[in-house]
Amino acid sequence: MASTTTTQPIAAGTLLSGSQILLECLRREGVDLIFGYPGGVTLPFYDAMYDHEIQHVLVRHEQNAAFAAQGYSRATGKVGVCCATSGPGAMNLVTGLVDAMMDSIPVVAITGQVTSKLIGTDAFQEADTFGITRPATKHNFMVKHVSELPRIIHEAFYLASTGRPGPVLVDIPKDIFQASSHYQPVDSIHLPGYKLYTEGHTGQIRRAAQMIWESERPMVYAGGGIIHSHAHDELKELVELADLPTVNTLMGLGALPGNHRNFISMPGMHGSYAANMGMYNTDLIIALGVRFDDRVTGRLAAFAPHAKVIHVDIDPSEISKIRNAELPIVGDAKKVLQKLNRVMRELEPEMRALKSNQRAEWWNTIRGWMEEHPLKHEFSIDQIKPQHLMAEINRISNGEAIVTTDVGQHQMWAAQLIRYDHPRLWINSGGLGTMGFGLPSAIGAQMACPDKLVFTICGDGGFQMSIPEFATIANHKLPIKIIVMNNGYLGMVRQWQELFYNNRLSQVTLDSFPDATMLAGAYGFKGRTIDKPEELRAALEEAVNEPGPYFLNVRVTPTENVYPMVPAGGAINEMVLTPPQPVAVA
Numbered sequence: 001m002a003s004t005t006t007t008q009p010i011a012a013g014t015l016l017s018g019s020q021i022l023l024e025c026l027r028r029e030g031v032d033l034i035f036g037y038p039g040g041v042t043l044p045f046y047d048a049m050y051d052h053e054i055q056h057v058l059v060r061h062e063q064n065a066a067f068a069a070q071g072y073s074r075a076t077g078k079v080g081v082c083c084a085t086s087g088p089g090a091m092n093l094v095t096g097l098v099d100a101m102m103d104s105i106p107v108v109a110i111t112g113q114v115t116s117k118l119i120g121t122d123a124f125q126e127a128d129t130f131g132i133t134r135p136a137t138k139h140n141f142m143v144k145h146v147s148e149l150p151r152i153i154h155e156a157f158y159l160a161s162t163g164r165p166g167p168v169l170v171d172i173p174k175d176i177f178q179a180s181s182h183y184q185p186v187d188s189i190h191l192p193g194y195k196l197y198t199e200g201h202t203g204q205i206r207r208a209a210q211m212i213w214e215s216e217r218p219m220v221y222a223g224g225g226i227i228h229s230h231a232h233d234e235l236k237e238l239v240e241l242a243d244l245p246t247v248n249t250l251m252g253l254g255a256l257p258g259n260h261r262n263f264i265s266m267p268g269m270h271g272s273y274a275a276n277m278g279m280y281n282t283d284l285i286i287a288l289g290v291r292f293d294d295r296v297t298g299r300l301a302a303f304a305p306h307a308k309v310i311h312v313d314i315d316p317s318e319i320s321k322i323r324n325a326e327l328p329i330v331g332d333a334k335k336v337l338q339k340l341n342r343v344m345r346e347l348e349p350e351m352r353a354l355k356s357n358q359r360a361e362w363w364n365t366i367r368g369w370m371e372e373h374p375l376k377h378e379f380s381i382d383q384i385k386p387q388h389l390m391a392e393i394n395r396i397s398n399g400e401a402i403v404t405t406d407v408g409q410h411q412m413w414a415a416q417l418i419r420y421d422h423p424r425l426w427i428n429s430g431g432l433g434t435m436g437f438g439l440p441s442a443i444g445a446q447m448a449c450p451d452k453l454v455f456t457i458c459g460d461g462g463f464q465m466s467i468p469e470f471a472t473i474a475n476h477k478l479p480i481k482i483i484v485m486n487n488g489y490l491g492m493v494r495q496w497q498e499l500f501y502n503n504r505l506s507q508v509t510l511d512s513f514p515d516a517t518m519l520a521g522a523y524g525f526k527g528r529t530i531d532k533p534e535e536l537r538a539a540l541e542e543a544v545n546e547p548g549p550y551f552l553n554v555r556v557t558p559t560e561n562v563y564p565m566v567p568a569g570g571a572i573n574e575m576v577l578t579p580p581q582p583v584a585v586a
């Protein structure tokens with residue numbers, strides 16, 4: 001067990017090993033936690049870590065190091081750090097890096113590489129990490145000389161966290177960890193080819209304010225970019241200023257509080273009726289930090305046919321990538337919204353009354369859709385409905401708990417039915433949709449926020465990809481509430497097989513699941529299985545009141561489907577709202 005001492009800043013010119021230099025650079029970047037797994041080529045680094053103040057969390061699989069680093073980052077906004085050895089260790093990180101790339105999460109991955117002179121010789125545990133991770137990262141580096149380390153590490157953090165955030169990998173050969181150099185701190189970054197356009201064009205912003213006041217049926221479509229740029233207060237200000245109806249994407253839940261009167265819900269494949277009808281009928285989409293994902297737009301040709309688009313994004317390549325933007329604004333959402341709100345106020349006296357009748361009518365229509373088809377909470381007296389489970393977690397959370405999910409039906413119900421009143425509470429794999437994400441990301445989130453209530457909600461499929469991390473949870477006594485929504489199936493795939501493949505259920509039955517009490521008990525914490533609706537509330541309360549981890553396996557209705565649903569390739573106004581109703585036979 002490593003001893004922890006507080007490390008003092010190291011003076012310029014001190015002779016250090018590459019490993020020590022790396023640790024000093026991480027410390028200067030404010031890193032307090034690394035999620036990782038050691039191996040042959042990272043031995044010198046782990047040795048230097050032995051008595052360093054930076055804490056290392058030993059996960060049980062490198063993929064989970066990347067997910068835990070993401071959980072840490074998604075919960076805090078800070079850069080998450082993961083570490084793996086060469087070859088298999090580095091390869092196990094790849095899914096987590098692509099996942100971070102798809103959701104624009106700042107992660108720095110440190111990988112060990114075989115000794116420089118062996119690179120290219122098929123040495124033991126050699127893999128072309130640099131080549132393989134090039135398309136999996138925002139940027140990657142291979143360190144060729146120990147003296148480059150400070151510059152490269154600080155550039156890695158800068159690249160990961162600025163502009164559109166993303167994962168950056170630094171591959172370090174073993175001899176670089178071992179080599180010595182007189183440490184020279186790096187205090188500024190020079191990346192001539194890396195240009196950030198954060199301010200937004202003043203003229204375009206003025207035009208946007210006019211378009212918003214002139215619109216009869218506006219709709220704010222806000223996504224993960226709002227959360228990344230900490231622009232939630234500015235979003236709220238805009239929405240309240242012009243009383244704008246707002247949908248938050250799967251990545252943006254919590255950008256506008258779930259309990260805000262202007263929040264409609266999530267749009268898209270499993271979005272609400274009102275959100276999708278709103279997006280279909282709007283005459284102006286105010287797109288803020290979103291990328292018109294196919295799961296949101298449905299059939300693109302039929303998406304928002306009457307709308308003009310204002311698109312604000314920090315990444316110029318997102319603008320008009322999927323849907324043409326009549327008014328593009330490249331910039332940081334927070335800065336753009338601050339300026340936009342100023343111009344909105346300036347124009348308010350002359351513009352507010354202009355379309356006020358039409359806008360009141362628009363709100364009436366939207367409220368009508370919300371009442372007509374609310375997101376339903378299903379209950380049953382003899383089975384626990386998945387929606388009932390989410391409603392109870394929602395009740396306990398009351399908009400305040402961190403909820404990480406895995407991928408599948410439970411993820412969609414948790415997005416629909418649990419309220420997130422702040423950003424960074426809702427943590428899930430949106431773009432890549434990676435099963436196995438939920439549990440390890442909760443480890444990162446709980447390590448980052450020890451005082452927060454953290455639920456991880458998993459399906460019985462994805463959960464079984466993550467069981468080894470029970471050891472990490474037990475080691476660190478993390479009080480995560482692990483909830484398995486156990487339907488006995490790979491539920492989301494079963495749903496598609498039922499609806500689109502004639503109910504030919506092929507390889508989706510999960511008929512073996514560990515005993516919850518015994519599994520949790522084997523790791524030294526509590527767990528149980530429930531299957532009766534009347535047990536649900538008390539069981540969740542018991543889990544939450546337990547000071548340590550708790551594993552609650554909830555057996556739910558096996559064949560419940562997620563609705564509303566826009567079938568793949570469908571237009572978003574063509575939602576299937578409920579299961580087919582039984583037809584009376586005379």
Ligand SMILES: Cc1ncc(C[n+]2csc(CCOP(=O)(O)OP(=O)(O)O)c2C)c(N)n1
Nearest residue numbers: 408409410433435459460461462490491492
């Ligand atoms: C790593 C990975 N493999 C396969 C899939 C495809 N997939 C998406 S949802 C799903 C079913 C998930 O089942 P479960 O974890 O039980 O959750 P449920 O849908 O029942 O809530 C599968 C297999 C995926 N998203 N990720």
